[in-house]
Amino acid sequence: MPIITLTSDWGLKDHYVAAVKGTILSNMPEAIVVDISHDIPPFEIEQAAFVLRNAYPNFPKGSIHILGINTEESDKFGHTVIEHEGHFFIGTDNGIFSLLFELKPDKIVELTINQDSDYFTFSSRDRFVKAAVHLARGKKIEELGQLTNQLVEKSLLRPVIEEDVIKGHVMYIDVYENIITNITEDIFKAARKNRKFSILFRSYEIRKISRSYTDVAPGEIVALFDSNGNLEVAMNQGNASGLLGLDRKDMIRIEFS
Amino acid sequence: MPIITLTSDWGLKDHYVAAVKGTILSNMPEAIVVDISHDIPPFEIEQAAFVLRNAYPNFPKGSIHILGINTEESDKFGHTVIEHEGHFFIGTDNGIFSLLFELKPDKIVELTINQDSDYFTFSSRDRFVKAAVHLARGKKIEELGQLTNQLVEKSLLRPVIEEDVIKGHVMYIDVYENIITNITEDIFKAARKNRKFSILFRSYEIRKISRSYTDVAPGEIVALFDSNGNLEVAMNQGNASGLLGLDRKDMIRIEFS
Amino acid sequence: MPIITLTSDWGLKDHYVAAVKGTILSNMPEAIVVDISHDIPPFEIEQAAFVLRNAYPNFPKGSIHILGINTEESDKFGHTVIEHEGHFFIGTDNGIFSLLFELKPDKIVELTINQDSDYFTFSSRDRFVKAAVHLARGKKIEELGQLTNQLVEKSLLRPVIEEDVIKGHVMYIDVYENIITNITEDIFKAARKNRKFSILFRSYEIRKISRSYTDVAPGEIVALFDSNGNLEVAMNQGNASGLLGLDRKDMIRIEFS
Numbered sequence: 001m002p003i004i005t006l007t008s009d010w011g012l013k014d015h016y017v018a019a020v021k022g023t024i025l026s027n028m029p030e031a032i033v034v035d036i037s038h039d040i041p042p043f044e045i046e047q048a049a050f051v052l053r054n055a056y057p058n059f060p061k062g063s064i065h066i067l068g069i070n071t072e073e074s075d076k077f078g079h080t081v082i083e084h085e086g087h088f089f090i091g092t093d094n095g096i097f098s099l100l101f102e103l104k105p106d107k108i109v110e111l112t113i114n115q116d117s118d119y120f121t122f123s124s125r126d127r128f129v130k131a132a133v134h135l136a137r138g139k140k141i142e143e144l145g146q147l148t149n150q151l152v153e154k155s156l157l158r159p160v161i162e163e164d165v166i167k168g169h170v171m172y173i174d175v176y177e178n179i180i181t182n183i184t185e186d187i188f189k190a191a192r193k194n195r196k197f198s199i200l201f202r203s204y205e206i207r208k209i210s211r212s213y214t215d216v217a218p219g220e221i222v223a224l225f226d227s228n229g230n231l232e233v234a235m236n237q238g239n240a241s242g243l244l245g246l247d248r249k250d251m252i253r254i255e256f257s
Numbered sequence: 258m259p260i261i262t263l264t265s266d267w268g269l270k271d272h273y274v275a276a277v278k279g280t281i282l283s284n285m286p287e288a289i290v291v292d293i294s295h296d297i298p299p300f301e302i303e304q305a306a307f308v309l310r311n312a313y314p315n316f317p318k319g320s321i322h323i324l325g326i327n328t329e330e331s332d333k334f335g336h337t338v339i340e341h342e343g344h345f346f347i348g349t350d351n352g353i354f355s356l357l358f359e360l361k362p363d364k365i366v367e368l369t370i371n372q373d374s375d376y377f378t379f380s381s382r383d384r385f386v387k388a389a390v391h392l393a394r395g396k397k398i399e400e401l402g403q404l405t406n407q408l409v410e411k412s413l414l415r416p417v418i419e420e421d422v423i424k425g426h427v428m429y430i431d432v433y434e435n436i437i438t439n440i441t442e443d444i445f446k447a448a449r450k451n452r453k454f455s456i457l458f459r460s461y462e463i464r465k466i467s468r469s470y471t472d473v474a475p476g477e478i479v480a481l482f483d484s485n486g487n488l489e490v491a492m493n494q495g496n497a498s499g500l501l502g503l504d505r506k507d508m509i510r511i512e513f514s
Numbered sequence: 515m516p517i518i519t520l521t522s523d524w525g526l527k528d529h530y531v532a533a534v535k536g537t538i539l540s541n542m543p544e545a546i547v548v549d550i551s552h553d554i555p556p557f558e559i560e561q562a563a564f565v566l567r568n569a570y571p572n573f574p575k576g577s578i579h580i581l582g583i584n585t586e587e588s589d590k591f592g593h594t595v596i597e598h599e600g601h602f603f604i605g606t607d608n609g610i611f612s613l614l615f616e617l618k619p620d621k622i623v624e625l626t627i628n629q630d631s632d633y634f635t636f637s638s639r640d641r642f643v644k645a646a647v648h649l650a651r652g653k654k655i656e657e658l659g660q661l662t663n664q665l666v667e668k669s670l671l672r673p674v675i676e677e678d679v680i681k682g683h684v685m686y687i688d689v690y691e692n693i694i695t696n697i698t699e700d701i702f703k704a705a706r707k708n709r710k711f712s713i714l715f716r717s718y719e720i721r722k723i724s725r726s727y728t729d730v731a732p733g734e735i736v737a738l739f740d741s742n743g744n745l746e747v748a749m750n751q752g753n754a755s756g757l758l759g760l761d762r763k764d765m766i767r768i769e770f771s
Contacts, residue, residue: 001543005532011432012269012526013296015311018262019484021291022315029258029289029317032543034535039527042433043494054529058536058639060543072471120469122484125315175525176556212634214586227533227636237557268689269526270553272568275519276741278548279572286515286546286574299690300751329728377726379741382572 002028002136003059007036007052008068008124009043020068020125027133036065043070045154049099050172054228056087064132067091068124077152079111079123081131083141090128090135095154104151112145157249159183161191166254168231170246177239181252183231188254195256199223201233201246213237259285259393260316264293264309265325265381266300277325277382284390293322300327302411306356307429311485313344321389324348325381334409336368336380338388340398347385347392352411361408369402414506416440418448423511425488427503434496438509440488445511452513456480458490458503470494516542516650517573521550521566522582522638523557534582534639541647550579557584559668563613564686568742570601578646581605582638591666593625593637595645597655604642604649609668618665626659671763673697675705680768682745684760691753695766697745702768709770713737715747715760727751 004024010016021033036055040048048069056065064087071092073079080093084105089097097105113134115127131144159168159182168183188209199206206223209231216222218237221244226232233252234240241247261281267273274295281288293312297305305326313322321344328349330336337350341362346354354362370391372384388401416425416439425440445466456463463480466488473479475494478501483489490509491497498504518538524530531552538545550569554562562583570579578601585606587593594607598619603611611619627648629641645658673682673696682697702723713720720737723745730736732751735758740746747766748754755761 003539003543005536009432011296012292013294013308014429014431015293015308016431018291018293018308018312019315022262022312022317022320025260025289025291026315026317029260032539034532034539035526036529036532037527039525051527051529051532055532055536058533058540060536060540063536072469074469074471117484119482119484119486121481125484172528174528174530175523212586212588214588224635225633227631227633227639229633266689268553269549270551270565271688272550272565273688275548275550275565275569276572279519279569279574279577282517282546282548283572283574286517329726331726331728374741376739376741376743378738382741 001030001032003032003034003063004132004136005034005036005056005059005063005065006038006068006124007040007048007065008038009040009048010038010068012038016122019122020066020129023125023129024132027129028136031133031136034059040069045069045094045096046099046156047172049096053100059087061086064088064090064135066124066128066132067096068128069096070094071123071128072120073123079127080151081109081111081135081141081144083107088132088135088141090131092123093152095152097151098153099156107141108148108151109141109145110148157182159187161187164256166191168252168254170248170250170252171230173241173248176234177241178226178232178234179240179244179246180226181231181233183252183254185225185229185231188231191254192256198255198257199231199233199252200255201250201252202244204244206233258287258289260289260291260320261389261393262291262293262313262316262320262322263295263325263381264297264305264322265295266297266305267295267325269295273379276379277323277386280382280386281389284386285393288390288393291316297326302326302351302353303356303413304429306353310357316344318343321345321347321392323381323385323389324353325385326353327351328380328385329377330380336384337408338366338368338392338398338401340364345392345398347388349380350409352409354408355410356413364398365405365408366398366402367405414439416444418444421513423448425509425511427505427507427509428487430498430505433491434498435483435489435491436497436501436503437483438488438490440509440511442482442486442488445488448511449513455512455514456488456490456509457512458507458509459501461501463490515544515546517546517548517577518646518650519548519550519570519573519577519579520552520582520638521554521562521579522552523554523562524552524582526552530636533636534580534643537639537643538646541643542650545647545650548573554583559583559608559610560613560670561686563610567614573601575600578602578604578649580638580642580646581610582642583610584608585637585642586634587637593641594665595623595625595649595655595658597621602646602649602655604645606637607666609666611665612667613670621655622662622665623655623659624662671696673701675701678770680705682766682768684762684764684766685744687755687762690748691755692740692746692748693754693758693760694740695745695747697766697768699739699743699745702745705768706770712769712771713745713747713766714769715764715766716758718758720747
């Protein structure tokens with residue numbers, strides 16, 4: 001049973017999500033449609049990429065992921081299908097794909113199949129579903145368009161790694177107001193070399209990385225690697241982002257000594 | 258596999274949506290249940306009708322749509338099942354059906370099957386699901402109650418079409434604050450007769466209908482026919498409704514010259 | 515087809531819900547995953563228990579319910595699987611189970627199966643799904659760990675029943691701002707003994723229990739037993755909680771005379 005996931009900024013109030021699901025089921029009644037999130041802030045492709053990047057590896061290989069954000073095609077931004085590590089991604093190459101993958105994805109195709117409607121504002125319903133159903137029926141990605149090596153590049157803020165310091169950034173604030181950074185456990189371990197460390201942001205300093213929120217008392221600050229391996233700053237049962245005044249793109253440093 | 262959709266003002270915080278889904282699955286484990294929206298503003302049947310009208314045609318024929326808004330039965334408002342163009346609709350005849358269809362629907366039945374619970378505040382769980390499962394198992398609509406020709410009439414604001422002007426209204430503001438009107442592409446084309454036109458609302462004037470949001474620069478106003486054929490006024494990556502001060506039921510005119 | 519439900523405080527904005535669904539589908543593609551609610555206020559296990567308690571009996575026996583709230587394991591709070599009246603529940607024994615069931619559940623097991631990841635902040639994805647899939651494949655609950663009789667006890671506010679009065683509390687405010695109390699129809703009937711009654715809260719008094727909201731005019735106060743048998747105070751098409759100033763844990767009395 002083919003899995004098709006949806007990530008978008010459509011919200012849940014309007015008819016958009018249901019229109020896409022109905023179109024999928026009309027073309028492929030056996031499809032399993034799963035919402036990644038529809039509450040991406042409008043037009044925020046970095047947030048959409050973060051959410052999908054942390055969700056899709058949990059799905060089985062062969063899953064097809066539709067990206068319904070900033071989908072209008074233009075001279076600059078084409079409709080694109082990507083195959084990467086056994087997953088498929090369909091969306092508009094507005095930079096989101098460069099934010100989604102660490103490395104160049106395995107295959108990139110400029111979508112050339114026609115859409116069925118005369119309207120150009122709802123590509124997810126009118127074109128991406130068609131491509132998804134083709135893939136779900138076993139068509140090769142090459143049959144959907146032209147192979148290419150080009151992707152629009154948007155630069156994800158990457159941590160800067162120096163001899164005695166990692167300079168990272170806040171990537172995402174989650175529903176609990178936990179602060180998720182772009183410093184991964186792998187980066188930290190490679191740079192640390194058994195030295196002592198201080199995690200520094202604003203006027204705060206943390207000298208320990210915990211395993212769980214409850215390693216500290218309720219209301220206290222804790223640093224840990226989250227369930228995807230990213231360094232996270234949180235408060236046990238509190239709202240770290242609001243209370244610490246730390247927001248997306250703010251800097252966070254780890255100094256070694 | 259039968260498809261049952263849900264449209265309601267129950268929100269997603271409480272147990273109501275899950276209670277209905279559990280009841281469906283208890284009676285028909287193979288049903289595919291799809292949410293249209295549960296974020297209809299409380300008691301707003303016009304909004305519910307708008308959302309479902311724009312979503313349901315995307316579903317396959319044979320789909321069954323439960324309308325879970327203002328469902329309490331009364332002397333004035335009975336429980337009703339409708340068959341129209343191959344789709345089924347189950348809800349309370351509080352005027353919502355007259356807002357849902359342009360023309361009188363194919364078949365209207367006053368629901369007479371009993372409900373299973375002693376409570377009368379959750380008809381969707383206790384009566385509509387039962388009717389839906391009957392239909393999904395292939396029962397004819399006539400077996401669920403009494404055929405009738407009557408529907409409670411609520412008047413949808415319809416555009417007024419004169420020789421040189423179409424007077425329409427704002428029907429819906431979506432999550433992007435796009436402004437969706439009741440002037441359709443068909444109405445526009447029939448009235449235009451190759452003349453020039455001006456779209457007028459408040460102190461604004463638009464003389465062009467675009468194909469996509471990105472036909473104008475970010476922050477600029479654009480008029481286009483949306484993916485369901487309704488005239489829409491939007492701002493490329495902006496919030497048209499808030500910024501233009503245009504809200505539901507406000508007037509919008511198209512003058513021909 | 516096994517049904518796995520999810521109840522959590524993860525919200526719908528982030529990747530958490532999708533990560534769990536993807537993990538389920540990776541391990542059991544034929545599973546039917548149903549959201550109970552993900553909009554439980556953060557860390558509010560009483561609210562989570564209320565919502566699940568009102569939803570799960572509608573699901574077929576054999577359903578497996580994952581409780582994704584305050585899931586971190588600790589010396590005080592272990593991971594637990596429960597079988598009760600044919601349903602299965604997987605979560606952390608932080609008191610939520612004592613709030614979920616009136617009586618001691620049929621079987622309680624301390625979960626001992628290993629989790630697959632090195633992270634301890636996302637037990638729902640990394641351990642509860644594994645337990646759920648075992649149960650869905652037909653394993654006995656005893657194979658997942660050690661049988662026990664102990665549960666962490668959190669005291670649910672229970673109504674106090676005296677000769678001439680029932681003293682109850684507000685348990686939950688729903689999306690319509692209806693006020694749901696812990697006084698059930700059974701308790702009321704047993705205590706009433708055909709006497710007259712007054713429902714009293716703040717400076718209000720209601721002397722009648724209605725069958726439906728529309729038994730009173732729009733904007734008027736109505737008392738009724740809700741679709742799960744709990745006494746509810748509502749306003750026909752109005753927001754009772756806000757307008758009457760009645761909130762969770764406030765007292766409500768029924769006096770008999």
